[in-house]
Amino acid sequence: MFKPAKKFASDDEVKIFIKKKFDTWIIQSIEQTLVATRDPSGNKTSPLVAYLLLSCAIDIIAGFYGGRDTDTPPPGAIGKQYKDFVKAYMPSYDENELYTDLRCKLTHNFTLGKTLNLTNGKPDSHGLKDGDGREIKNFENVLNDFKAGVNKYFEDLLTKKELQENFKKRVSGLGFVDMF
Template sequence: MAKDKSVQFPDQSMNDAGEIVDLQLWVDEFERFFNEKILSEIRTTIDNGLQTAPYILISCAIDFLVTFWTGTDSTRKSYPDFVNKYFDGYEGDILYKELRCRMVHNHTVGENAIICWDEPDLHKCTAGNKIIVLNSQQFFEDFILAKDRYIEELRTNHKLLENHIRRVNKMGVLSSINPDDLRTP
Protein backbone atom coordinates (compact mmCIF):
# COMPACT_ATOMS: atom_id res chain seq x y z
CA MET A 1 0.00 0.00 0.00
CA ALA A 2 1.35 3.44 -0.95
CA LYS A 3 1.88 6.22 1.57
CA ASP A 4 -0.66 9.06 1.56
CA LYS A 5 1.50 11.81 0.03
CA SER A 6 -0.93 14.54 1.08
CA VAL A 7 0.16 14.33 4.70
CA GLN A 8 3.86 13.53 4.57
CA PHE A 9 6.42 15.96 5.88
CA PRO A 10 8.96 16.57 4.56
CA ASP A 11 7.98 15.43 1.09
CA GLN A 12 8.97 17.12 -2.18
CA SER A 13 11.05 19.81 -0.45
CA MET A 14 13.93 17.36 0.13
CA ASN A 15 16.06 15.41 -2.30
CA ASP A 16 17.04 11.75 -1.92
CA ALA A 17 20.17 12.80 0.00
CA GLY A 18 17.98 14.44 2.66
CA GLU A 19 18.88 17.98 1.66
CA ILE A 20 16.26 20.71 1.57
CA VAL A 21 15.93 21.92 -2.01
CA ASP A 22 13.11 24.45 -1.59
CA LEU A 23 12.64 26.29 1.72
CA GLN A 24 9.25 27.79 0.84
CA LEU A 25 7.95 24.38 -0.22
CA TRP A 26 9.33 23.04 3.08
CA VAL A 27 7.18 25.54 5.00
CA ASP A 28 4.16 24.82 2.76
CA GLU A 29 4.54 21.10 3.39
CA PHE A 30 4.86 21.62 7.12
CA GLU A 31 1.74 23.79 7.20
CA ARG A 32 -0.22 21.24 5.17
CA PHE A 33 1.01 18.44 7.46
CA PHE A 34 0.08 20.44 10.56
CA ASN A 35 -3.38 21.31 9.23
CA GLU A 36 -4.20 17.79 8.05
CA LYS A 37 -2.72 15.88 10.98
CA ILE A 38 -3.11 18.12 14.01
CA LEU A 39 -5.78 20.74 13.36
CA SER A 40 -8.16 18.18 11.88
CA GLU A 41 -7.95 16.02 15.02
CA ILE A 42 -8.65 19.01 17.26
CA ARG A 43 -11.56 20.07 15.05
CA THR A 44 -12.99 16.54 15.27
CA THR A 45 -13.03 16.66 19.07
CA ILE A 46 -14.88 19.99 19.00
CA ASP A 47 -17.33 18.87 16.30
CA ASN A 48 -18.10 15.74 18.32
CA GLY A 49 -18.82 17.73 21.47
CA LEU A 50 -15.90 16.48 23.52
CA GLN A 51 -15.35 18.86 26.38
CA THR A 52 -11.81 18.58 27.67
CA ALA A 53 -10.04 16.91 24.74
CA PRO A 54 -9.87 20.09 22.60
CA TYR A 55 -8.05 21.98 25.36
CA ILE A 56 -5.59 19.15 25.90
CA LEU A 57 -4.90 18.74 22.19
CA ILE A 58 -4.53 22.48 21.61
CA SER A 59 -2.08 22.71 24.50
CA CYS A 60 -0.09 19.80 23.08
CA ALA A 61 -0.17 21.44 19.64
CA ILE A 62 1.16 24.67 21.15
CA ASP A 63 3.97 22.63 22.74
CA PHE A 64 4.62 21.04 19.35
CA LEU A 65 4.93 24.44 17.64
CA VAL A 66 7.13 25.75 20.45
CA THR A 67 9.68 23.02 19.71
CA PHE A 68 9.89 24.19 16.08
CA TRP A 69 9.96 27.85 17.11
CA THR A 70 12.95 27.30 19.41
CA GLY A 71 14.54 24.30 17.71
CA THR A 72 14.68 22.58 21.11
CA ASP A 73 12.37 21.04 23.67
CA SER A 74 9.55 23.17 25.06
CA THR A 75 10.29 24.71 28.45
CA ARG A 76 8.44 26.62 31.17
CA LYS A 77 9.88 29.77 29.57
CA SER A 78 9.50 29.06 25.84
CA TYR A 79 5.84 27.96 25.99
CA PRO A 80 4.61 31.23 27.59
CA ASP A 81 6.95 33.24 25.34
CA PHE A 82 5.39 31.64 22.25
CA VAL A 83 1.87 32.32 23.55
CA ASN A 84 2.73 35.94 24.36
CA LYS A 85 4.22 36.46 20.89
CA TYR A 86 1.60 34.79 18.69
CA PHE A 87 -1.69 34.82 20.63
CA ASP A 88 -3.69 38.02 21.06
CA GLY A 89 -5.06 38.71 24.53
CA TYR A 90 -3.63 35.73 26.40
CA GLU A 91 -1.15 35.51 29.24
CA GLY A 92 1.38 32.83 28.41
CA ASP A 93 2.13 32.03 32.05
CA ILE A 94 -1.54 31.31 32.75
CA LEU A 95 -1.95 29.05 29.71
CA TYR A 96 1.27 27.26 30.59
CA LYS A 97 0.23 26.65 34.17
CA GLU A 98 -3.47 25.95 33.70
CA LEU A 99 -3.58 24.11 30.38
CA ARG A 100 -0.14 22.79 29.60
CA CYS A 101 0.63 21.64 33.13
CA ARG A 102 -2.67 21.09 34.90
CA MET A 103 -5.10 20.14 32.13
CA VAL A 104 -2.69 17.98 30.16
CA HIS A 105 -1.17 16.19 33.14
CA ASN A 106 -3.97 16.24 35.73
CA HIS A 107 -7.14 16.64 33.65
CA THR A 108 -8.15 19.74 35.60
CA VAL A 109 -7.52 23.47 35.69
CA GLY A 110 -6.51 25.56 38.66
CA GLU A 111 -7.69 28.80 40.13
CA ASN A 112 -6.67 30.96 37.15
CA ALA A 113 -8.78 29.45 34.38
CA ILE A 114 -12.33 28.41 33.68
CA ILE A 115 -13.12 26.30 30.63
CA CYS A 116 -16.53 26.17 29.00
CA TRP A 117 -18.34 24.91 25.92
CA ASP A 118 -20.90 26.64 23.71
CA GLU A 119 -20.49 29.93 25.60
CA PRO A 120 -18.80 32.16 23.00
CA ASP A 121 -19.84 35.37 24.77
CA LEU A 122 -17.74 34.38 27.79
CA HIS A 123 -14.54 33.65 25.86
CA LYS A 124 -11.54 35.60 27.20
CA CYS A 125 -13.65 37.32 29.81
CA THR A 126 -11.91 37.80 33.10
CA ALA A 127 -13.49 36.60 36.28
CA GLY A 128 -11.54 38.24 39.04
CA ASN A 129 -7.81 38.69 39.33
CA LYS A 130 -5.98 36.83 36.53
CA ILE A 131 -8.77 34.34 35.90
CA ILE A 132 -9.47 33.74 32.23
CA VAL A 133 -12.51 32.03 30.75
CA LEU A 134 -11.84 29.89 27.67
CA ASN A 135 -14.54 28.65 25.30
CA SER A 136 -13.31 25.72 23.21
CA GLN A 137 -14.36 26.85 19.72
CA GLN A 138 -13.02 30.38 20.13
CA PHE A 139 -9.83 29.12 21.74
CA PHE A 140 -9.34 26.83 18.76
CA GLU A 141 -9.90 29.74 16.36
CA ASP A 142 -7.38 31.85 18.30
CA PHE A 143 -4.92 28.96 18.13
CA ILE A 144 -5.31 28.78 14.34
CA LEU A 145 -4.59 32.52 14.10
CA ALA A 146 -1.50 32.08 16.28
CA LYS A 147 -0.33 29.18 14.12
CA ASP A 148 -0.86 31.29 11.00
CA ARG A 149 1.18 34.15 12.50
CA TYR A 150 4.01 31.75 13.30
CA ILE A 151 3.95 30.22 9.80
CA GLU A 152 4.03 33.65 8.16
CA GLU A 153 7.02 34.68 10.26
CA LEU A 154 8.68 31.34 9.54
CA ARG A 155 8.54 32.16 5.81
CA THR A 156 10.63 35.32 6.25
CA ASN A 157 12.74 34.83 9.38
CA HIS A 158 15.96 32.94 8.70
CA LYS A 159 16.62 32.23 12.41
CA LEU A 160 13.14 30.71 12.85
CA LEU A 161 13.68 28.57 9.77
CA GLU A 162 17.02 27.36 11.15
CA ASN A 163 15.30 26.46 14.44
CA HIS A 164 12.54 24.67 12.55
CA ILE A 165 14.98 22.60 10.52
CA ARG A 166 17.09 21.81 13.61
CA ARG A 167 13.95 20.53 15.37
CA VAL A 168 13.00 18.30 12.43
CA ASN A 169 16.53 16.93 12.18
CA LYS A 170 16.67 16.26 15.93
CA MET A 171 13.23 14.79 16.56
CA GLY A 172 11.43 14.23 13.25
CA VAL A 173 7.65 14.37 13.03
CA LEU A 174 4.91 11.79 13.35
CA SER A 175 4.15 10.39 9.91
CA SER A 176 1.81 7.71 8.72
CA ILE A 177 3.19 4.30 7.97
CA ASN A 178 1.45 1.30 6.54
CA PRO A 179 1.54 -1.53 9.13
CA ASP A 180 2.16 -3.97 6.27
CA ASP A 181 5.52 -2.23 5.72
CA LEU A 182 6.56 -3.44 9.19
CA ARG A 183 5.74 -7.09 8.51
CA THR A 184 8.37 -9.37 7.07
CA PRO A 185 7.33 -11.45 4.04
Protein backbone atom coordinates in the same frame (compact mmCIF):
# COMPACT_ATOMS: atom_id res chain seq x y z
CA MET B 1 20.29 13.39 13.80
CA PHE B 2 16.92 12.78 12.18
CA LYS B 3 17.00 11.46 8.61
CA PRO B 4 13.60 11.81 6.91
CA ALA B 5 12.30 8.91 4.87
CA LYS B 6 10.72 11.40 2.48
CA LYS B 7 12.97 13.39 0.16
CA PHE B 8 12.40 17.12 -0.05
CA ALA B 9 13.77 19.36 -2.79
CA SER B 10 14.19 22.37 -0.50
CA ASP B 11 13.69 23.77 2.98
CA ASP B 12 10.62 25.57 1.66
CA GLU B 13 9.13 22.25 0.59
CA VAL B 14 9.63 20.94 4.15
CA LYS B 15 7.85 24.01 5.58
CA ILE B 16 4.91 23.59 3.21
CA PHE B 17 4.69 19.88 4.03
CA ILE B 18 4.70 20.47 7.79
CA LYS B 19 2.20 23.35 7.58
CA LYS B 20 -0.18 21.18 5.56
CA LYS B 21 0.17 18.27 7.98
CA PHE B 22 -0.24 20.60 10.95
CA ASP B 23 -3.49 21.93 9.50
CA THR B 24 -4.90 18.54 8.51
CA TRP B 25 -3.65 16.19 11.20
CA ILE B 26 -3.45 18.44 14.22
CA ILE B 27 -5.97 21.26 13.78
CA GLN B 28 -8.61 19.05 12.15
CA SER B 29 -8.13 16.38 14.83
CA ILE B 30 -8.80 18.98 17.50
CA GLU B 31 -11.93 20.19 15.69
CA GLN B 32 -13.19 16.64 15.12
CA THR B 33 -12.61 15.78 18.77
CA LEU B 34 -14.86 18.64 19.84
CA VAL B 35 -17.58 17.52 17.42
CA ALA B 36 -17.27 13.91 18.63
CA THR B 37 -17.98 14.96 22.22
CA ARG B 38 -21.39 16.46 21.41
CA ASP B 39 -24.42 14.68 22.75
CA PRO B 40 -26.89 13.43 20.10
CA SER B 41 -28.99 16.58 20.41
CA GLY B 42 -25.91 18.68 19.67
CA ASN B 43 -26.51 20.86 22.71
CA LYS B 44 -23.77 19.84 25.11
CA THR B 45 -20.13 19.08 24.64
CA SER B 46 -17.26 18.29 26.93
CA PRO B 47 -14.29 20.12 25.47
CA LEU B 48 -11.66 18.80 27.88
CA VAL B 49 -10.06 16.34 25.46
CA ALA B 50 -10.13 18.95 22.70
CA TYR B 51 -8.45 21.38 25.12
CA LEU B 52 -5.82 18.71 25.87
CA LEU B 53 -5.10 18.32 22.17
CA LEU B 54 -5.00 22.09 21.73
CA SER B 55 -2.48 22.42 24.54
CA CYS B 56 -0.36 19.69 22.95
CA ALA B 57 -0.59 21.50 19.61
CA ILE B 58 0.73 24.68 21.23
CA ASP B 59 3.59 22.59 22.61
CA ILE B 60 4.32 21.14 19.16
CA ILE B 61 4.43 24.47 17.34
CA ALA B 62 6.39 26.01 20.22
CA GLY B 63 9.04 23.36 19.59
CA PHE B 64 9.40 24.54 16.00
CA TYR B 65 9.34 28.17 17.13
CA GLY B 66 12.04 27.63 19.74
CA GLY B 67 14.14 25.04 17.93
CA ARG B 68 13.56 22.08 20.24
CA ASP B 69 15.75 19.33 18.81
CA THR B 70 15.66 16.68 21.51
CA ASP B 71 12.99 14.89 23.49
CA THR B 72 15.05 15.51 26.64
CA PRO B 73 15.67 19.28 26.65
CA PRO B 74 17.20 20.98 29.69
CA PRO B 75 14.85 21.83 32.58
CA GLY B 76 12.69 24.86 31.84
CA ALA B 77 13.31 24.86 28.08
CA ILE B 78 9.90 23.50 27.12
CA GLY B 79 8.10 25.97 29.37
CA LYS B 80 10.12 28.86 27.96
CA GLN B 81 9.35 27.88 24.36
CA TYR B 82 5.65 27.39 25.12
CA LYS B 83 5.39 30.77 26.86
CA ASP B 84 7.47 32.52 24.21
CA PHE B 85 5.22 31.19 21.43
CA VAL B 86 2.06 32.27 23.28
CA LYS B 87 3.55 35.70 23.96
CA ALA B 88 4.54 36.16 20.31
CA TYR B 89 1.56 34.61 18.52
CA MET B 90 -1.32 34.61 21.00
CA PRO B 91 -0.60 37.94 22.70
CA SER B 92 -4.09 38.41 24.16
CA TYR B 93 -3.41 35.42 26.47
CA ASP B 94 -1.37 35.28 29.63
CA GLU B 95 1.45 32.92 28.68
CA ASN B 96 2.04 31.84 32.29
CA GLU B 97 -1.64 31.06 32.80
CA LEU B 98 -1.90 28.94 29.65
CA TYR B 99 1.33 27.12 30.42
CA THR B 100 0.59 26.41 34.07
CA ASP B 101 -3.17 25.88 34.09
CA LEU B 102 -3.83 24.52 30.61
CA ARG B 103 -0.64 22.73 29.65
CA CYS B 104 0.71 21.53 32.97
CA LYS B 105 -2.35 21.07 35.14
CA LEU B 106 -4.91 19.95 32.56
CA THR B 107 -2.58 17.96 30.32
CA HIS B 108 -0.65 16.20 33.06
CA ASN B 109 -3.14 16.03 35.93
CA PHE B 110 -6.56 16.40 34.29
CA THR B 111 -7.32 19.30 36.59
CA LEU B 112 -7.40 23.07 36.30
CA GLY B 113 -5.67 25.75 38.27
CA LYS B 114 -7.40 28.48 40.16
CA THR B 115 -7.28 30.99 37.31
CA LEU B 116 -9.12 29.29 34.42
CA ASN B 117 -12.69 28.25 33.71
CA LEU B 118 -12.95 26.34 30.44
CA THR B 119 -16.12 26.27 28.39
CA ASN B 120 -17.25 26.02 24.79
CA GLY B 121 -20.05 27.31 22.62
CA LYS B 122 -20.17 30.56 24.61
CA PRO B 123 -18.08 33.05 22.65
CA ASP B 124 -19.53 36.06 24.48
CA SER B 125 -18.18 34.78 27.79
CA HIS B 126 -14.59 34.47 26.54
CA GLY B 127 -12.26 36.60 28.65
CA LEU B 128 -14.85 37.40 31.32
CA LYS B 129 -14.50 36.38 34.97
CA ASP B 130 -16.76 33.81 36.58
CA GLY B 131 -18.20 34.13 40.10
CA ASP B 132 -14.97 32.76 41.60
CA GLY B 133 -12.77 35.24 39.73
CA ARG B 134 -11.49 32.70 37.21
CA GLU B 135 -11.06 33.82 33.62
CA ILE B 136 -13.42 32.08 31.21
CA LYS B 137 -11.82 30.62 28.10
CA ASN B 138 -14.24 29.60 25.38
CA PHE B 139 -12.80 26.74 23.34
CA GLU B 140 -13.74 28.05 19.91
CA ASN B 141 -12.17 31.44 20.67
CA VAL B 142 -8.95 29.86 21.91
CA LEU B 143 -8.78 27.54 18.90
CA ASN B 144 -9.38 30.38 16.43
CA ASP B 145 -6.74 32.52 18.12
CA PHE B 146 -4.32 29.59 18.04
CA LYS B 147 -4.99 28.96 14.34
CA ALA B 148 -4.37 32.65 13.61
CA GLY B 149 -1.13 32.44 15.60
CA VAL B 150 0.02 29.35 13.71
CA ASN B 151 -0.74 31.03 10.37
CA LYS B 152 1.21 34.13 11.46
CA TYR B 153 4.11 31.95 12.60
CA PHE B 154 4.30 30.22 9.21
CA GLU B 155 4.16 33.64 7.49
CA ASP B 156 7.01 34.89 9.68
CA LEU B 157 8.92 31.70 8.96
CA LEU B 158 9.29 32.86 5.35
CA THR B 159 11.31 35.95 6.28
CA LYS B 160 12.75 35.67 9.80
CA LYS B 161 16.17 34.05 9.89
CA GLU B 162 16.04 33.03 13.57
CA LEU B 163 12.72 31.25 13.05
CA GLN B 164 14.12 29.51 9.98
CA GLU B 165 17.17 28.32 11.94
CA ASN B 166 15.00 27.10 14.83
CA PHE B 167 12.61 25.35 12.44
CA LYS B 168 15.49 23.58 10.72
CA LYS B 169 16.96 22.61 14.09
CA ARG B 170 13.62 21.11 15.18
CA VAL B 171 13.12 19.21 11.92
CA SER B 172 16.73 17.96 11.90
CA GLY B 173 16.60 16.89 15.53
CA LEU B 174 13.15 15.37 15.92
CA GLY B 175 11.51 15.32 12.51
CA PHE B 176 7.76 15.25 12.20
CA VAL B 177 5.53 12.20 12.42
CA ASP B 178 4.80 11.68 8.71
CA MET B 179 8.42 12.24 7.67
CA PHE B 180 9.46 8.78 8.91
